[in-house]
Amino acid sequence: MSDAPAQGRDFRFPDGFLWGAATAAHQIEGSPLADGAGPSIWTRFAHTPGMTLNGDTGDVACDHYRRWKQDVALMRELGLKAYRFSVSWSRIHPEGTGRVNQAGLDFYSRLVDELLENGIEPLLTLFHWDLPAALDDRGGWLNRDCADWFADYGTTLYRALDGRVKKWATINEPWVVTDGGYLHGALAPGHRSRYEAPIAAHNLMRAHGAAAQAYRAEGRHEMGLVVNIEPKYPAGDSPEDAAAVRRAHAYMNEQFLHPALLGRYPDELKDIFGDAWPEWPAEDFALIRQPLDFVGINYYTRSVTAAGDSYPQRTAVVRQPLGTYTETGWEVFPQGLTDLLLWFKDTYGDLPVYITENGAAFFDPPVAEGGRVRDPLRTDYLRKHLSAIHDAIAAGVDVRGYMAWSLLDNLEWSLGYSKRFGIVHVNYGTQERTPKDSARWYSKVIASNGRTLSDPLPY
Numbered sequence: 001m002s003d004a005p006a007q008g009r010d011f012r013f014p015d016g017f018l019w020g021a022a023t024a025a026h027q028i029e030g031s032p033l034a035d036g037a038g039p040s041i042w043t044r045f046a047h048t049p050g051m052t053l054n055g056d057t058g059d060v061a062c063d064h065y066r067r068w069k070q071d072v073a074l075m076r077e078l079g080l081k082a083y084r085f086s087v088s089w090s091r092i093h094p095e096g097t098g099r100v101n102q103a104g105l106d107f108y109s110r111l112v113d114e115l116l117e118n119g120i121e122p123l124l125t126l127f128h129w130d131l132p133a134a135l136d137d138r139g140g141w142l143n144r145d146c147a148d149w150f151a152d153y154g155t156t157l158y159r160a161l162d163g164r165v166k167k168w169a170t171i172n173e174p175w176v177v178t179d180g181g182y183l184h185g186a187l188a189p190g191h192r193s194r195y196e197a198p199i200a201a202h203n204l205m206r207a208h209g210a211a212a213q214a215y216r217a218e219g220r221h222e223m224g225l226v227v228n229i230e231p232k233y234p235a236g237d238s239p240e241d242a243a244a245v246r247r248a249h250a251y252m253n254e255q256f257l258h259p260a261l262l263g264r265y266p267d268e269l270k271d272i273f274g275d276a277w278p279e280w281p282a283e284d285f286a287l288i289r290q291p292l293d294f295v296g297i298n299y300y301t302r303s304v305t306a307a308g309d310s311y312p313q314r315t316a317v318v319r320q321p322l323g324t325y326t327e328t329g330w331e332v333f334p335q336g337l338t339d340l341l342l343w344f345k346d347t348y349g350d351l352p353v354y355i356t357e358n359g360a361a362f363f364d365p366p367v368a369e370g371g372r373v374r375d376p377l378r379t380d381y382l383r384k385h386l387s388a389i390h391d392a393i394a395a396g397v398d399v400r401g402y403m404a405w406s407l408l409d410n411l412e413w414s415l416g417y418s419k420r421f422g423i424v425h426v427n428y429g430t431q432e433r434t435p436k437d438s439a440r441w442y443s444k445v446i447a448s449n450g451r452t453l454s455d456p457l458p459y
Helices: 041-046 064-078 102-117 146-161 174-183 196-218 239-254 257-262 268-276 282-288 335-348 376-394 437-447
Strands: 018-022 082-086 121-127 167-172 222-228 232-234 294-298 303-307 315-317 353-357 399-405 424-426 433-435
Touching (some): 064 102, 064 437, 102 121, 146 167, 167 196, 167 294, 174 196, 174 222, 196 222, 196 257, 196 268, 196 282, 222 353, 232 239, 239 257, 239 303, 239 315, 257 282, 257 294, 294 335, 335 353, 335 376, 376 399, 376 437
Parallel strands (some): 018 399, 082 121, 121 167, 222 294, 232 303, 294 353
Antiparallel strands (some): 303 315, 424 433
């Protein structure tokens, strides 16, 4: 694939391709304890001194909990066909299990109705990292009972929203939950244990399986799993680098897809975790491997990998001297998305795919007079990655939709409000929303079903 989409090329996407944008509950909603909601592990984590940049919390965030109608109107203005969002578990079950908080359920019911009234299809993710604090007190993802907790929570939502919501996902990025939350401690709940990480990962997959199984008993539409994956390329020709690539690939890309789709873990995980890797009961894999209607893939970057000493993969990431990097230090590499999608098809077959997150944090200038935010790097990023998706579709990958990350600038977890991923600028002081140039450009792409990708950028 060339560095930029070829002018004059026919970039029409398949009929019915779902164009949208994505967010996550804790990153945008604010009001985390409003109307009877319980605290989540992220509420607790962010209020622990030293855990987030500048002590930033999700107490206000983008105030979406109160401004949701305005935000849906903005989605309609941009021409979005779909909106991927997550539900805050502790809004629904403040104690994690048992009692249903009707006010929380009503919030999401109103949001779904408003989306549908504006011609926007909801894609609902059950869990995007904000585990109820009450369940963390009972062991969280280290407790095998979490599979039942999660299935019961899912069932509450299925009974309330299925039919209006036709595309569901169980868990968003289990790799990040375990690597950041249980191994390295950078994310909630902030644990640092090589013994806990594989247990949490396995229980997350059991919970995924239980929730998917429960959906088959209650729901009538589509259920999937969302993973963040990235291609690993060797830094050199040595056998050591080749082995490092294999470990990194198994740890990040296969650790969750293999059990969900093949019913087993990659062999490399035993070597990666050593004595911290347990032997799992065979019946667990029967639970984990549930029929799925799609997989959501979140793609941001690639990794050029060498042998190293990082735990647990024993790898090192080699920065590319001629590469373009985002504000989060991630290399811009659109070809990696094509390569990743082709690998997915070759490994797991023709299962439908949605790109459920793709985007970049770049420095954005202040809102200019007249309400314009110029973000040429983000616009170029989106254009090149959409071109990469088109290449994969042309090669036979069944990609059915694209959700730009993110609709709004928002709380970037432990990095606070320091990184802006949104196609819409948010003034955190006034909560004013201003579509950036990337949003206006994306709106034209949606309206043309991709054809304007070949047009030169207006810079």
